Amino acid sequence: MRIALTVLLLAWPIAAAEEKISIRxxxxxxxxxVAVDMLLPVPLQRAWEVMTDFDRMSEFLPNLEESRIVGRQGERLQVRQRGVARYGWLRFGYASVREVSLTPYTTIEIKGSDDHVRQFGSRAMLTEQDGRTKLSYQAYWEPNGWLAGLIGDAAVREQVSLQFSALEREMLRRESQATNKGEAR
Structure with missing residues (x-):
């Protein structure tokens, strides 16, 4: 009985962490x-601030080496990004200009392509929930040729979890800084 209770207590934080983000x-x-649902422990405007900070994204997202807004027309942006996608021992450099459409504080839509991907797109939807932010994210991509068969679902979930965990860390860092400075939410 004591061993079972110890195992249960040790496994509980792992199970709680897995419930924090749902990746399908x-x-x-x-x-x-891929579809992601997660509840972020920051107000909606803080989540939006981080998720649309394209000029600084390479500072807090792993595998992203460069991110820069290269064009803007109202709520439509062109964002140049360059980085390396890693799936186990496989590494793929990428560079693209992404078309970003913003509906402030609720929706971020992105479309584009690059040398390794015929097409990709994503939609992030944000809603406020009791001072926190519910994020629902869907993305699709169509790799070119042989790449499609090499990347398994487990590798995709690992990379997505890594990226969204990094986003959340940056949101928490900025929220902490704002709180320490006494800024209003």
Whole structure:
């Protein structure tokens, strides 16, 4: 009984962490999809601030080496990004200019392509929930050729978890700084 209780107590923080972010993947031929749901412990405006900080994203997102807004027309942006996607021992450099459409504080839509991906797109939807932010994210991509078969669902979930955990850390860091400075939420 004591061993079972110890195992349960040790496993509880792991189970709690897994409930914090829900990641689902699917595949239809070469088309890959991922859906993420998570509750972020920051106000909506802080989450929005971080998720749309394209000029500084390479400072807090792993695998992203450069991110810069290269064009703007109202709530439509062109963002140049360059980095390295890592899946186990596989590494793929990428560079793209992404078309970003913003609906302030609720929706971020991104579309584009690059040398390794025929098409990709994503939609992040944010809603406020008791002073926190609920994030619902869907993305799709269609890798070029042989790349599609090499990347399994576990690798996709790992990379997505890594990226969203980094976003959350940056949100918490900025929220802490704002709180320490006495800024209003």
């Amino acid at each position: 993947t699917s595949r239809q031929g070469d088309l890959r999809e």
